[in-house]
Amino acid sequence: MLIVTIGWLSKCFTQNVFFESEAIFLHTNETTFVTGETLLYKIYCLNANSKELSKISKIAYVEISDPNGKTISRNKITLNNGIGANEIFINTNFNTGNYKLIAYTNWMLNNPKSKYFETDIAIINPFEPFKNKTDNISITPSETIKSDDVNFKNEDVTIKLKNNYSKREKVLLDIILNSEKFKIGNYSLSVRRIDGLTFGNKIHSKDFINNSIDKFIYSSSISYLPELRGELLSGKLTSNDNLKTIKEKHLGMSVIGEPFDFKIVKTNNYGEFHFILDKEQKKSDIILQVLENEIDDFQIKINPPARAEIITPFKNNLNFTETSIKDIESRLVACQIVNAYSTKDSLITKPVNFIPFYNFIAKDFILDNYKRFSTFKETIIEIVPSVYFKENEGNYSLHIRNHATSVESFGSALVLVDGMLLQDVNELFNYNTKNIYKISIVNKAYAYGSKIFSGLISITTFNREYNPKTRNILPIQIERTNLDKVYKSINYETEKDFSRLPDFRFQLAWETNVSLTASPIHFFTSDVEGKYEINLEGFSINGEPLSIKEYFEVK
Template identity: 30%
Template sequence: MKHRIYYIYTILCLCCGTLYSQNTDSLQTKFIETLPAEDIQVVFNKNMLLAGETLYYKLYCLLQKDNALSDLSKMAYVELVGKQNGVIFNHKLKLVNGQGYGDFFIPATLKTGNYKLIAYTQWMQNSKVNTYVEKDLYIINPYISQVAELENKDLLGASVSLKNDELSISEIKKNASLNVVDKTYKPRSKVKFNFSESSLHGSFTLSVNRMSNLSLSLDEKHLSEADNDNTVEEFYLPELRGEIISGKVYHKNNGLIAPNKTIALSIPGKNYIQKTVEVDAKGKFYFNIHENYSTEDCVLQIIDSKPANFKIVLDDKSFKNKSALLFRQLTLNPNIEEWLAEESVLNQVENAYVDLKLDRIDEKDLKDDFFGNPSIIYKLDDYKRFPSLRETFIEVIEGVGIRKRSDGYHFEVFSYKETVNSALKNYDPLVLLDGVLIQDNQYLIDYNPYDIEQIGLIRAGYFYGPQMYFGIIDIRTKKATKGTYFNFHDIEGLHHLKLNLPNENKTYYTPDYDLRLNALKRIPDFRRQLLWKPNLDTNKNMESIECYTSDVEGIYEVSLKGYTKTGTYVDLKDYFEVSAN
């Protein structure tokens, strides 16, 4: 917490310098010299997956100086990149105590090949080296015929074949600190494992997965990772409080930057987000979104009498070094054909019952309105309905008038007393429709009142960002109360944006055959991933953790990976066998 306060104080001090200094390079250098450098480490359930399986991954954001979990960045970005398929997914993770996790179901549309899992924070993009971390994944898709690529002597290869010898649990080495209670279990039975190391305090990921019968052979010549050197062309602020949405504002008529304007952002809906910030002297703006949101729709607009005269260009936050990634040419040995067919059948059957084995999505904490509670809320169904919104305001809503000016009709909010907030009485109210700022009040006056659920009202002066208002008129449509929102695409001057929603936190499915044996006995269980706990806190009860085996026999690996409080990397393993005999 002390570190976070120090970081915020440092950024405020440095940002204040922009008001008096034109030396941007010097300011950026101060940021980089003052705030610590970050690194990322990624662990996942396995690096070789079949179509129909799920990739599970966990991300640790660390301080380079001591490997301690970083409390600097609050967002991280993970991409799966393929040589031919381009970007397969782009995940946005909210980091809590320097940690985030996600998953991805491997679809039958991906081709067999080598893929790269890329992870980074925006703050890492300012480094000259180590701007991201990359991990190799190998995907095998038996549903798409593998087309032989032209031999490229400069392209190193990777080959997958069946192991010659069957796995034997007695030949596998283990760690003393991680202990499975028994070494052999029946299908659908409880497995318990203990952690005997008393000093094992930190943040870890626990995975229980069947060991693969496949062998991955890489060309002996080392394939170096992509050139991770970086020429910084733009500066990225650390996402210290949450996601940063940034960009520049231009005049449409001549393409010149539009400095010193005011720009508003709205993420509409029942629990909407609305923010207003000032555009700086170079046309740059920054929004900090620390709240949770559940819709991908977002609108930006310049607060101006003619907002359609401006163009808003957002900063590109995607991974920009794809051309430097080096991929291996993956070949499959024919001896895996029978094994591959058997595994594919297991995947198909398991996925056929996916609706009965759903992960539990953790509920998001959606914040209340930024202005608190309205002074009064008018639920229009409690009053006589009028055919126009103008009549509704005249007959139902107290303290609001509609005045005609030279440029059309405008709302006006009256104070409770003539002497209250007199200095702000000449300011217009902040008018919101499902969280979207409405500058053209005529749009609302013509709006169908039967589509409106309620109108909230604040009758006082209000400062929000760089703007001053007298009163807030908060209008909610019936769609908003049901989880959607009105169609705002016909409002002139809005810049529409599709946000990439942050990954949802989940508790991953695992059956409980002690409690639900009868309910589950007729449902096939062909899981090979028996357990995935990405946020295992060893400071809590770690004496015994358990899971249940499936109907699939074989040797299973119990893997514990993560970092202690002192920054030491931990990689512990133990094994057990599932056998019906």
Template identity: 25%
Template sequence: MYLTSRMITKQVLSLLLAWLVLSDSSLMAQDFGNAIYTRFNEYREKAIPEKVYVHTDKGFYLAGEILWFKLYYVNGTDNKPFDLSKIAYVELLDKDNKPVMQGKVALKSGFGDGSFYLPSSVNAGNYTLRAYTNWMKNFGPSSFYEQQVTIVNSLKPLPPQAPDTTNKYTARFFPEGGNLVSGLFSKVAFQVTDQYGKGLSFTGSLANQRNEVLLQFKPGKFGIGQFSFTPVAGDSYTATIVTTDGKTITKSLPAAYEQGYVMQLQEDANGQLQVSVSSNMPARTQQPEEVFLFAHSHQEIKVATRKAFVNGVARFTIDKSKLGEGISQITVFNDQKQPVCERLYFKPLKETLSIGASGNEAQYNNRKKVDLSLNTSIAGGKGTAANLSLSVYRIDSLSWQDQGNILSYLWLSSDLKGTIESPEYYFSSQSAEVTAALDNLLLVHGWRRFDWQEVLKSNAASFKYIPEFDGHFISGKISTGDNAAPVSFSKTYLSIAGTKLQFYPVLSGRYGDVRFDVRNYYGPGEIIIQSEEQIDSNFHVDIQNPYSDKYSADEVAPFSLSQQYQQTLTEGSINMQVQNAFYSDRLSQFAIPNIDTMPFFGNGYPKYLMDDYVRFNTTEEILREYVPDVAVRKSDGQFQLYIFNWETERHYKSSPLVLLDGVPVSIQKIMTYDPLKLRQLQVVTDRYVTGEFTYDGIISFTTYHGDLTDLKLDKQAVILDYDGLQLQREFYSPSYDTPEQAASHLPDFRNLLYWSPTIQTDATGKASLHFFTSDLKGKFAAVVQGIDNNGHAGSYSFTFEVK
């Protein structure tokens, strides 16, 4: 791995320290509160949270269309654009979690964008689009971004529309704090949903084992609500739920413990949080038992305090100003350092990004210019520079806007596991109704005890996947023979042939493991892996799949499309096929990545263009006649090359590294190579050091096309197809500025009028752009999303007509 000065930051150093083992002896001498505080601090310095949000151009597609997306990558602690990982992985999964499309997308200063062309082979259905970084794989698929998209293939028969008669309704009950305890008053939250996480309307009742009805209850928003009661020792409780469609669900409440702890949180008239912890645990000592309350917001410690029980209750007052905005996790520990209660609380955001957009008209004709003014501001209308993405698409009976947006995802959905129905609702206002619904939502997500198992364990947290600080990691294992014996501690090279030299040497590990830090490798191509080890039997290279093989448990809603949409589908299919027929070349243009083309060994070394010299018949003659930096020797019929060190005025004693199009080749092979195929020769006269490798100079040959023309590689070389970073497809939008352009006979059936993932407002929050309407009439939606450098996120949408 190559390290640069900009990588040596506090966060990077903290991540590197994650591989060290921390001593436990100092913690044993501390009290339980300080021990928890210390453990958490040690963990948070290593488990740096990342989040990825994806803005897609729309939610419904036809096979043959392009799915466009913008990535917003932020630090999970403060939701500010982040610059740690440089690669994001984006996948489109079918209902069986089989990847249909995959792409590696470059991230720069917290942003990236890409696209998927949906081929004619794709089947109709609902798909999951997900995105994550290599580092996020340590925390499982629940930390990945996911959204549902629908694809219809008009060139294939639609699957039969079997009615969904399963109605897998689920009722769940969540005692506040985590547990019911006999004799202790408790608040119980409930949630009743279908198998796709959608809330249901119902009436419910709670009864004991003697069928005595104790209370009745109804849900608030999205099938979520709460009731309170005191469980009696020895009793058990069952809820009976009757849905509006006549289904009856019976569900037993969690069993009440004979002894334990119960937690309650309330906000008083002064806006302070009152937390009471009740217990009926027997005293273990003559001193009153103490409990420790610990609160953190996005892994930033906010409150750490203790209280003793008085008459079985410990009371805490939390100043809300000490909590961070968004979700805080409040956990109560007993004096054995065991988490016994937990609750989530949401502190409203002081500022969000306000986005405004206005066009020059409320209604447009076909092929007319739309001038759009954008403005971004925070509290008080103060303008702020922000990074935005914009999609403008036609609304029809099949199109729909994504549920949620960047604001609700970063501050709510990403911090809760499972499906959140209509997350944007909880940011619609700060009314009593919305506040109550939000508190109910947090109650059904408020007990995450397993998180503390990793935090409190005695050894330091270890992580299998590390952040890709400066480029993509290609990892794998090299082995030999039929039994796949590992090739240990071998000099191993990965090369990417091309006019830009890419050469990555590593030393394999004890078990043959290798990891190459590959940078600026774009598009599909081939990688070549070689080992210096003289291997007589078969040389194997197993490259690790960089995409995660873990998937969330959330079910994808079944695909269903009734005949009433046939006309809309037919019209959309015709429009799509016409666009692809007339503009196929415009839809397949990709931007050339702005990357450093300097060779890996740098510039400033002698360079020889073969066409500038008289051509010789052998490489030996070229080196002897034109290249004074290289001495050619021959002993026992074998060539030897030595580079002259101009500082010491002597030749190096060891042979140099010899490359052809970035691929290491033997001296004998290059000396017999056809010199007419060589375009250029460079000689690195300095000793080159990288990691554990030292070379007494480099002789680098390149061919005219950078493709190793007619070179036969050694048997130790393995050539593999491997996709690099995704090339950025350029969005095509025709211009009708002149009457001649507007009078063009080429049809324009775009339903996506405009897509831009890289809009930047200035310091005053202003930006302007324009696009043109197509030949399609109807209602169009414009959706803007974005974030500023301080983590203020927001979205805005509006509609306009084309007559």
């Protein structure tokens, strides 16, 4: 049985145990987007009690929802010590209108008063006909945006830079620490051109932390397990036969390929199960099956993804004037040029260095090192002495023997093909062995998960994409975490090839890991004139919020 142990501070209150909750803050680059632009964000997942970065959840969810409650976009993000970052590309599937940007963890869903991140964003699709072209608008002109700038000054940290820059000039941004309070922490920086397209107010870390946060989750209300060790796949085993028990039944999960992922868990007294997915595995196609003799009597049901409820009301419809439409046209042209000419950002993909879980005790039989045989039966007899088969009325089973002692083991062997658990091995005896690269054997009792096998037989095909024929499996597609990204920046001092290309960037810099004690941050301005906003957000190691804004112009 999979047991999740919660080892955080817990206390008793009126015979009810309670645990520390979480709160999420999202630093975004903008609140109003034109299709073709990208919403950049950094996640700060905090312990709601201490305000320090949370060590509870390893997964967070970021969604964009429309006024009908439909989720238009959803990201599943890996958290490292409470921190994650990614993006949402605003494509033409978005209609013009107001949306909600929401961020939360599974653990937070146990308390409706938990501090989800929820804010209003506006999306404008210029490819749709504009509606409500009236002078009654809810747009704050760019000249008045900074009426509350006094709230974004900080005596402990200041940003030093020039007031004016020319096009494609290098900007050196000095961050000066006037005290030790924010020396150690986690911070992010956005530098972006501002215009009159401002629908709604941006939430900052200082505003977020000052709001009331429910600090605890009570055990009586726990319906969602925390993703403490990574992604969870949860569900329930059911049976149409009331005489069949659904408790303590074994289930197997397979992700076919290389690398593959294979897990075995046991259901609890209610038939519920939880798989912890391999964090290095990003494949969405998964196969589930029941590891019991009477597998036809059971059904596997997967829990749907949990979602946070929208708390605050949506804003009214967007209205446009001729002035705002000009701003939209400028943004549209700019993002089209950027998407066409800019250096593409890179997804972080780790090199595959896959070592199967049985690798250190298994013996490999690479078939090309032997005389090949046309049938699986001959291959077993002639090449793999540790394996033997039994046949009963056309049904085959595979077994393990210790070749050194000639002792035959009792019970079934664990049989895998490209990581796929194969309970009905009949199809192997009709399989073309020319497709098999190697057979790996563990010829002694093997415990895996909550089940013990007489040994292990793992078959690896050349293409690592075995297609099972058995019907007693449940193939599903699941949501996986987004790959991290590396954001490339233009450097006009070294990359001369850019001199002939147009540079219409509104977003001059996006840094998700800013050190306040390192060398000056530098970036280059673009060909777009106007006023730019520098926004530094984050939290000190003790959970103290930092929100700073500064401005400069490009002429």
